[in-house]
Amino acid sequence: NAGVTQTPKFRVLKTGQSMTLLCAQDMNHEYMYWYRQDPGMGLRLIHYSVGEGTTAKGEVPDGYNVSRLKKQNFLLGLESAAPSQTSVYFCASSYGGFPYGYTFGSGTRLTVV
Amino acid sequence: DAKTTQPNSMESNEEEPVHLPCNHSTISGTDYIHWYRQLPSQGPEYVIHGLTSNVNNRMASLAIAEDRKSSTLILHRATLRDAAVYYCILGESQGNLIFGKGTKLSVKP
Numbered sequence: 325n326a327g328v329t330q331t332p333k334f335r336v337l338k339t340g341q342s343m344t345l346l347c348a349q350d351m352n353h354e355y356m357y358w359y360r361q362d363p364g365m366g367l368r369l370i371h372y373s374v375g376e377g378t379t380a381k382g383e384v385p386d387g388y389n390v391s392r393l394k395k396q397n398f399l400l401g402l403e404s405a406a407p408s409q410t411s412v413y414f415c416a417s418s419y420g421g422f423p424y425g426y427t428f429g430s431g432t433r434l435t436v437v
Numbered sequence: 438d439a440k441t442t443q444p445n446s447m448e449s450n451e452e453e454p455v456h457l458p459c460n461h462s463t464i465s466g467t468d469y470i471h472w473y474r475q476l477p478s479q480g481p482e483y484v485i486h487g488l489t490s491n492v493n494n495r496m497a498s499l500a501i502a503e504d505r506k507s508s509t510l511i512l513h514r515a516t517l518r519d520a521a522v523y524y525c526i527l528g529e530s531q532g533n534l535i536f537g538k539g540t541k542l543s544v545k546p
Contacts, residue, residue, distance in 0.1 A: 328480075357533070366524065366536030367481065382533065414480045422528040423469040423488070428480030 326350050330415050330429035337405045337436045345400040345432050347415030355418040356398035357382075357426070358390060360411040367414060373398055374421070405436045441525045446541045449515045457510040457540055459525030464505050469528040472499065472510045474521040475539070481524065484510065520544045 328349045337343055347356065354375050359367040359382075369382030373392040387409060389401045398417075402409060415429045442460040449455040461470065472484040485492055485499045487508070492499040498511040512519055524539040 359536075364538075366538050367534075369533055369535070372533060383535075416480075416534075421533070422471075423486055425471075425483035425486070426473075426481075426534060428482070430480050431478075 328415055328417055328427050328429035330413075330432050332432060333430070334433050335435070337402075337434065339405060339407060339436060341405050342401070342403050343405065343434075344402075345413055345415075345434075347398045347400070347417075347429060349396055349398075349415075349417040349427070351417060351419075351427065352395070353417035353419050353427070354395075355421050356392065357416040357418075358388070358398065358400045359414045359416065360384065360409075361414060361431075362411050370400065370413075407436045410434060410436045441527060441537055443523075443525055443537065443540045445538070446543065448543045448545060449512075449519075451517060451544055451546050452514050455512040455515045455519070455542065455544075457512075457523050457525075457542065458507065459509070460507045461525070461527055462506045464527055467528070470499065470501060470505075470508050471526045471528065471534070472497070473524045473526065473534070473536075474519075475524070476518075476521045481536075484523070515542075515544045517544050517546065 331346045357372040358370040361367045371390040376395040379390045391399045413432045416426045418426045471486040473481040475481045487499045500509045522539040
């Protein structure tokens with residue numbers, strides 16, 4: 325099982341550039357999430373989705389957009405990257421939120437210069 | 438949101454048991470207690486969860502206080518591979534994991 329796959333694994337962007345991070349899961353999970361993790365901190369929720377075609381804001385949504393056009397994919401977009409968005413981004417999926425366990429991807433390390 | 442309190446760091450010797458504490462005095466009756474861990478340079482990994490009764494799985498045991506205001510994750514025999522940050526998380530109404538800073542566990546050979 326591939327589980328949750330994130331692409332790309334590393335990326336360097338210039339300030340003002342745009343990019344899309346892709347998360348794909350093969351477990352037929354309904355719920356999907358995007359988190360960011362900054363050095364020495366826990367993960368913070370950016371956006372999430374409770375099903376195909378739905379999205380919702382998390383704790384730190386500003387500067388990001390998301391789409392869930394297919395159940396297995398959850399895209400995170402940065403329209404105009406800023407240095408403050410330098411972080412490690414993790415995607416996760418879950419069968420149905422609590423109390424079901426979450427499966428995380430291995431992360432995307434993004435640097436904005 | 439319900440909050441948890443964990444020690445910043447703990448040390449253990451290899452092949453000895455480890456007890457990782459978590460306080461959650463404001464837990465509500467329907468909040469599940471979840472534990473995740475994050476190995477260096479990896480995404481978080483599910484460890485265990487419970488509601489009221491103690492729970493065991495192949496990775497660990499979860500001991501929940503009778504009043505549910507605290508819990509303890511028990512690793513029965515620590516290995517070097519168990520060195521990680523361990524997060525104690527309470528169920529949130531919309532089912533979103535809310536991470537704190539966790540406990541960094543170091544395992545000495």
